[in-house]
Amino acid sequence: xxxxxxxxxxxxxxxxxxxxxxxxxxxxxxxxxxxxxxxxxxxxxxxxxxxxxxxxxxxxxxxxxxxxxxxxxxxxxxxxxxxxxxxxxxxxxxxxxxxxxxxxxxxxxxxxxxxxxxxxxxxxxxxxxxxxxxxxxxxxxxxxxxxxxxxxxxxxxxxxxxxxxxxxxxxxxxxxxxxxxxxxxxxxxxxxxxxxxxxxxxxxxxxxxxxxxxxxxxxxxxxxxxxxxxxxxxxxxxxxxxxxxxxxxxxxxxxxxxxxxxxxxxxxxxxxxxxxxxxxxxxxxxxxxxxxxxxxxxxxxxxxxxxxxxxxxxxxxxxxxxxxxxxxxxxxxxxxxxxxxxxxxxxxxxxxxxxxxxxxxxxxxxxxxxxxxxxxxxxxxxxxxxxxxxxxxxxxxxxxxxxxxxxxxxxxxxxxxxxxxxxxxxxxxxxxxxxxxxxxxxxxxxxxxxxxxxxxxxxxxxxxxxxxxxxxxxxxxxxxxxxxxxxxxxxxxxxxxxxxxxxxxx
Numbered sequence: 430x431x432x433x434x435x436x437x438x439x440x441x442x443x444x445x446x447x448x449x450x451x452x453x454x455x456x457x458x459x460x461x462x463x464x465x466x467x468x469x470x471x472x473x474x475x476x477x478x479x480x481x482x483x484x485x486x487x488x489x490x491x492x493x494x495x496x497x498x499x500x501x502x503x504x505x506x507x508x509x510x511x512x513x514x515x516x517x518x519x520x521x522x523x524x525x526x527x528x529x530x531x532x533x534x535x536x537x538x539x540x541x542x543x544x545x546x547x548x549x550x551x552x553x554x555x556x557x558x559x560x561x562x563x564x565x566x567x568x569x570x571x572x573x574x575x576x577x578x579x580x581x582x583x584x585x586x587x588x589x590x591x592x593x594x595x596x597x598x599x600x601x602x603x604x605x606x607x608x609x610x611x612x613x614x615x616x617x618x619x620x621x622x623x624x625x626x627x628x629x630x631x632x633x634x635x636x637x638x639x640x641x642x643x644x645x646x647x648x649x650x651x652x653x654x655x656x657x658x659x660x661x662x663x664x665x666x667x668x669x670x671x672x673x674x675x676x677x678x679x680x681x682x683x684x685x686x687x688x689x690x691x692x693x694x695x696x697x698x699x700x701x702x703x704x705x706x707x708x709x710x711x712x713x714x715x716x717x718x719x720x721x722x723x724x725x726x727x728x729x730x731x732x733x734x735x736x737x738x739x740x741x742x743x744x745x746x747x748x749x750x751x752x753x754x755x756x757x758x759x760x761x762x763x764x765x766x767x768x769x770x771x772x773x774x775x776x777x778x779x780x781x782x783x784x785x786x787x788x789x790x791x792x793x794x795x796x797x798x799x800x801x802x803x804x805x806x807x808x809x810x811x812x813x814x815x816x817x818x819x820x821x822x823x824x825x826x827x828x829x830x831x832x833x834x835x836x837x838x839x840x841x842x843x844x845x846x847x848x849x850x851x852x853x854x855x856x857x858x859x860x861x862x863x864x865x866x867x868x869x870x871x872x873x874x875x876x877x878x879x880x881x882x883x884x885x886x887x888x889x890x891x892x893x894x895x896x897x898x899x900x901x902x903x904x905x906x907x908x909x910x911x912x913x914x915x916x917x918x919x920x921x922x923x924x925x926x927x928x929x930x931x932x933x934x935x
Contacts, residue, residue: 452579452581454546455546455548455579455580458544458546459579461544462544462574462577465540465541467574468574470575470577471573471574474552474573474575475501476501476503477500477501478500478501478502479522479523480502480518480522480523480524481522483500483502483557484523487559490557490565492559492561492563493559493560494559495558496556496557496558497556498556499555500554500557500567501553501554502520502525502552502553502567503553503575504518504525505519505520505549505550505578506518506545506546506548506549506550507519507524507547509545509546509547512543513529513539513543515527515528516545516551518551519604525565525566526564526565526566527566527569528555528560528566528568528569529542530568530569533568534571534572538571541574542572546578546581547578547582548578548581548582549576550575550578551573551575552573552575553569553571553572553573554569554570554572555567556568556570582601582604582605583605593931596923596929596931599927599928612924613927615913616913616917618733618734619730619734619909619913620909622729623687623707623730623909624687626725626726626729627683627707627709630683631683632683632684632709633681633683633684634685634686635673635681635686637666637669638666638672639665640654640664640666642661642662642663642664643664643886643887643890644664644666644886645667645886646667646669646671646830647667647670647690647692648827648873648884649667649692649883650692650882650883651691651693652664652665652692652693652702653665666691667690667691667692668690668708668906669686669690669708670708670904673685673686673708673710673904674710674891674899675894676710677712677899677902678894678895678897678898682711683709683710684709685707685708685709685710686707686708686709687909688705689703689704689705690705691703692704696930698920698922699851699911699914699921699922700922701923701926702930704909704910704926705908705909706907706908707906707907707909708904708905708907709904709905710903710905712901712902713902714901714903715842715901715903716843719856719905720755720757720821720844720846723819723854723856723907724755724817726907727751727817727846727853727854727907728740730912731751734916742918743918744915745920747815747849749815749816749817749915750817751817755817755818756819757819757821757844758819758820758821759820759822759840760802760822760823760824761802761840763810763820764802764805764806764809764810767809767810768788770784770805772784772798772801772805776798776839777798778801781798785801785804785805788808788809789808790805790807790808790809791804791807792804798824798839799823799824799825799826799828799839800827803824803827806820811847811850813850815850816848817846819844820844820845820847821843821844822834822840822842822844823843823844824839824841825838825840825841828841828843828857829860829869830857830859831843831857832857832859832860832861841857841858842858843855843856843857843858846907848915849915851915853907853912853915854908856903856905856906857903858901858902859899859901859902861895861898861899861902862895866891866895867892870885870886870888873885874886910922913925
C-alpha cells in the first residue's frame with residue numbers, strides 16, 4: 430500500500446477498496462482453519478502475564494538466557510515472519526516476540542500457525558527467554574486462535590496516518606499508533622487523579638441530570654430534545670452548575686462532578702460539541718480559594734504525567750511551567766497593559782465602545798460595557814497568555830452567576846485561568862443573593878429576546894432554592910479535554926476524545 434493511498438480522504442480509504450486481495454486471503458485462511466476443526470472465535474483464554482510486565486521483570490536477563498517461567502499472554506499479531514516462526518504480539522500494555530518452532534510444537538499446531546494473519550488475536554503459552562540478539566521472547570508451547578481478523582490492517586510502516594480516518598476509525602488508530610493509546614491512558618490517569626484528590630479533600634462525588642427542563646449554568650446555545658411520555662422539551666446540559674448549587678443549599682459543603690456537557694456551538698481544535706469537565710463547589714470559600722485549588726490540581730496532574738515528576742510540559746514549541754507562581758491579574762489591568770486604556774475610567778458603554786473601536790476590536794454597537802471589555806481582551810491579550818495565569822475580576826455584565834466584586838460594582842469575583850492562550854478554568858465567588866440573581870437573570874432574558882442565543886434562561890426553580898439560603902460558596906470548572914491536550918502535547922481536542930463529533934460521511 431503506497432503512502433499516497435494512505436493519505437487519501439477517509440471516504441476513499443475503506444480497507445476492502447485498498448486491499449481486496451489481502452481480504453480474500455484472510456477469508457481463505459479462515460475456511461482452511463474451519464476445515465481443520467479450529468474454532469476461529471472461542472470464548473475465553475486465561476491470561477497470566479502482560480508484555481510490559483515481562484519486559485520490566487526480565488530487563489536485566491542476559492542475551493541467550495532461557496528462564497523456567499511458563500506464561501500465558503494474549504494479543505494481536507502485528508508482524509508475522511517465516512510463516513509464523515517469529516510473531517510480534519501486541520497486547521494492551523506493549524509488545525513481545527513469539528517464537529513458534531517445530532522443536533516445541535506438533536505438526537497440527539505448526540500448520541495452524543501458518544494460517545495466522547496480521548491482525549489476528551491469539552493466545553500463547555510458553556517459556557520466557559532472551560534471544561542471542563537481545564529480544565525478549567516467548568518460546569511457544571501452545572498457540573490458540575482467539576479471533577480471526579477479516580480485514581487487513583493499514584500498512585505497518587506508515588500506520589494510520591490519515592487524520593480524518595484516525596478519528597473516524599479510532600479502533601484502527603489505537604491498534605496502529607502506540608502514541609494514541611498512550612494519550613488515552615494518560616487521560617484516564619488524569620481523571621482518576623483529580624477524582625482521588627477531591628475525594629481526599631472531603632469533596633463528595635455526585636451525579637446530576639444530563640437532561641434539563643431549562644438550560645443554565647453557562648452562556649451557551651443548547652442542544653434541544655423532546656421527551657414523548659412527559660410531552661416536554663428538554664435540553665442537553667450545558668453545565669451542571671445549578672444542580673450542584675442545589676446540593677450546596679441542601680447541606681453538602683463540598684461537591685463535585687466529572688462528566689459530559691453539551692454545547693451547540695462551533696467545532697475547532699479546542700472545541701467539541703460534547704466535552705468533559707470537572708465542576709466543584711465548596712461552601713464557605715471564595716474565588717481566592719478556587720485559585721489555590723486550580724493550581725494544586727493542574728500542577729499535581731502535570732507531575733503525575735511526567736516521568737521525572739516535573740511540573741513543566743512541552744506543548745508544540747513552548748515549554749509551560751505549572752510549577753512557578755501563577756500571576757493573578759484583573760481583565761481590565763491586562764487590557765490596560767496591552768493597550769494603554771483603562772476601561773474602569775470609561776464605565777459608560779458608549780464611551781467604552783468609542784475607545785474600543787479605535788483599538789480595532791470586533792464590536793457590535795449594542796454591546797454592553799462588559800462585552801466591550803471582553804472583546805478588547807480577546808483581541809489584544811488572550812493569545813499572549815502562554816504561561817499559567819488567573820485573569821480575575823471579570824465584568825458583571827458577562828458574569829450572571831458570579832458575586833459582585835467587594836470593591837467595584839462593575840466587576841465580579843470571577844476568574845478564568847489561561848494557559849497557551851486558552852481558557853482552562855472558570856471560577857466564581859458564587860452569587861447567593863436571590864434578589865441579585867433575579868436581576869441578573871432578567872438581564873439575560875432581555876439579551877435573549879434581543880437575539881443573543883447564548884444568553885441564559887430564567888430558572889424560577891433555582892431562584893426558589895436560593896431563597897432558602899445558600900452559604901457563601903466558591904465554584905470552579907476545569908476543562909478536562911484541554912487539560913489533557915496541554916499535558917500530552919496534543920494539537921487538537923479530537924486527539925484526546927476517543928470518538929469526537931465529525932461530519933457524517935456521505
